[in-house]
Amino acid sequence: MSDKFDVIVIGAGPAGYVAAIRAAQLGLKTACIDAFTGKDGKQALGGTCLNVGCIPSKALLDSSKQFHNLTHNFAVHGITADNAKIDVATFIGRKDKIVKQFTGGIGQLFKANKVTAFYGTGKLLKGNSVEITANDGSKQTISATNVILASGSVPIELPFAKFDNKFIVDNAGALDFPEVPKRLGVIGAGVIGLELGSVWGRLGADVTILEALPDFLSVADADVAKIAAKEFAKQGLKIKLGAKLTKAEIKGNEVALTYEDKDGAHELTVDKLLVAVGRRAYTAGLLADDTGVKLDERGRIVVDEHNHTGVDGVWAIGDAVRGPMLAHKGSEEGVAVAEWIAGKAGHVNFDTIPWVIYTEPEIAWAGKTEKELKDAGIPYKVGTFPFAAIGRAVAMNEAVGQVKMLAHAETDRLLGVHMVGPGVSELIAEAVVTMEFKGSAEDLARIVHAHPTLSEAVHEAALSVDKRAIHKG
Numbered sequence: 001m002s003d004k005f006d007v008i009v010i011g012a013g014p015a016g017y018v019a020a021i022r023a024a025q026l027g028l029k030t031a032c033i034d035a036f037t038g039k040d041g042k043q044a045l046g047g048t049c050l051n052v053g054c055i056p057s058k059a060l061l062d063s064s065k066q067f068h069n070l071t072h073n074f075a076v077h078g079i080t081a082d083n084a085k086i087d088v089a090t091f092i093g094r095k096d097k098i099v100k101q102f103t104g105g106i107g108q109l110f111k112a113n114k115v116t117a118f119y120g121t122g123k124l125l126k127g128n129s130v131e132i133t134a135n136d137g138s139k140q141t142i143s144a145t146n147v148i149l150a151s152g153s154v155p156i157e158l159p160f161a162k163f164d165n166k167f168i169v170d171n172a173g174a175l176d177f178p179e180v181p182k183r184l185g186v187i188g189a190g191v192i193g194l195e196l197g198s199v200w201g202r203l204g205a206d207v208t209i210l211e212a213l214p215d216f217l218s219v220a221d222a223d224v225a226k227i228a229a230k231e232f233a234k235q236g237l238k239i240k241l242g243a244k245l246t247k248a249e250i251k252g253n254e255v256a257l258t259y260e261d262k263d264g265a266h267e268l269t270v271d272k273l274l275v276a277v278g279r280r281a282y283t284a285g286l287l288a289d290d291t292g293v294k295l296d297e298r299g300r301i302v303v304d305e306h307n308h309t310g311v312d313g314v315w316a317i318g319d320a321v322r323g324p325m326l327a328h329k330g331s332e333e334g335v336a337v338a339e340w341i342a343g344k345a346g347h348v349n350f351d352t353i354p355w356v357i358y359t360e361p362e363i364a365w366a367g368k369t370e371k372e373l374k375d376a377g378i379p380y381k382v383g384t385f386p387f388a389a390i391g392r393a394v395a396m397n398e399a400v401g402q403v404k405m406l407a408h409a410e411t412d413r414l415l416g417v418h419m420v421g422p423g424v425s426e427l428i429a430e431a432v433v434t435m436e437f438k439g440s441a442e443d444l445a446r447i448v449h450a451h452p453t454l455s456e457a458v459h460e461a462a463l464s465v466d467k468r469a470i471h472k473g
């Protein structure tokens with residue numbers, strides 16, 4: 001086979017593998033290089049998301065939710081079970097099987113679409129060649145007209161709480177604890193900290209989350225954050241705001257923490273510590289010195305609105321570039337870049353990217369928050385509707401939370417939708433579609449929604465924008 005490709009993608013996460021498949025679909029001769037090694041020591045495609053992110057975390061969230069429901073929520077249905085136990089090896093094994101199914105699936109998709117997969121570390125050289133270094137140190141060079149950089153991100157490490165991957169762990173470590181830690185410390189009350197804190201909390205860990213910022217979940221709408229904080233507290237998650245970790249010391253089989261808040265310094269001892277303070281773009285060893293590709297002050301690859309780096313034929317997508325670190329954002333950039341390369345019109349609308357946190361209750365939003373609208377001086381109307389008044393939610397015994405809708409005060413155009421409650425990870429899609437089509441609250445209000453479903457909360461919130469919700473006093 002010739003070593004000259006139309007497209008080489010470096011990184012096979014949700015940004016890179018999707019870009020590679022789309023490029024191949026468009027008739028471009030495509031290669032994709034990835035260095036990730038799975039638990040079995042073999043190449044595992046799919047990047048962070050499939051191996052140690054989105055998919056395994058959702059598998060564990062689902063298993064732990066079943067256990068928590070059995071031990072806490074089933075009695076109301078008349079169902080009780082004595083001596084309910086969790087077998088952690090089976091719990092982790094199920095997650096590993098799901099990961100393998102999906103990472104293996106990418107390999108099959110590559111074969112079906114004739115994408116050539118290389119296993120190793122890719123380094124962009126000047127002139128759009130890529131040097132691949134395999135695990136055994138052997139090297140080969142391939143070249144292409146276009147190279148797409150999709151090297152993703154890695155967890156940020158705190159200098160005073162370095163990962164040892166046994167006691168002080170990152171996301172990968174917290175997806176693989178051999179047993180339920182009695183006391184789990186989590187640094188960072190962001191998406192990853194809340195999701196993985198919930199997993200182990202539901203299985204019985206005493207979870208304390210330290211968050212340096214004074215406000216809880218400040219990226220979300222304030223009302224949503226308030227409802228979620230109350231529910232998490234009821235579940236026993238101890239979330240301490242304005243609490244800055246200053247020291248973490250492994251002592252025997254424990255981790256001794258020191259943190260500071262407005263009342264001074266505090267000590268806390270935990271069995272495991274998850275550091276989830278964010279992720280940073282990963283570009284180590286990716287670029288030869290003379291490629292001309294630039295990094296910004298946060299180490300992200302600089303790109304324009306078309307994900308072009310400014311170097312002829314070199315593009316970058318996903319967590320390695322600006323924008324939210326979300327799998328679906330990277331995938332859409334991958335599709336768009338492949339289409340731009342093929343001379344088509346790619347498109348990613350950053351204004352309607354949905355955010356989801358898979359806690360209990362779930363949290364989901366798209367578009368502007370109320371604060372953003374206020375700060376921008378945009379006149380708006382608000383409609384809300386609680387799940388407590390939704391028959392399906394009550395029948396499910398999951399009647400917590402609400403849907404909040406923000407529409408332009410004059411045009412009624414939908415500007416933001418913020419949800420907390422059952423199944424909102426799925427319900428948010430309706431809001432995204434409406435916003436993508438520049439729809440109004442009135443559009444949603446006039447659409448027939450099946451009864452009884454959770455989606456009626458979306459319908460009623462849209463009606464509530466003009467104060468005509470039916471089931472609201």
Ligand code: FAD
Nearest residue numbers: 011013014015035047048049053122152318319325326327
């Ligand atoms: P990555 O997935 O990080 O993939 C990059 C790949 O490139 C990796 O396999 C890496 O080994 C490889 N690579 C890097 N450099 C080189 C090189 N030089 N040569 C060869 N290969 C290289 N997002 C969501 O949207 N929904 C979720 O529910 C969600 N849950 C998450 C849960 C957790 C615990 C974590 C950690 C993240 C989660 N995310 C979620 C975020 C999501 O995983 C990332 O946004 C997504 O994986 C980014 O995709 P990417 O392709 O840009 O990079």
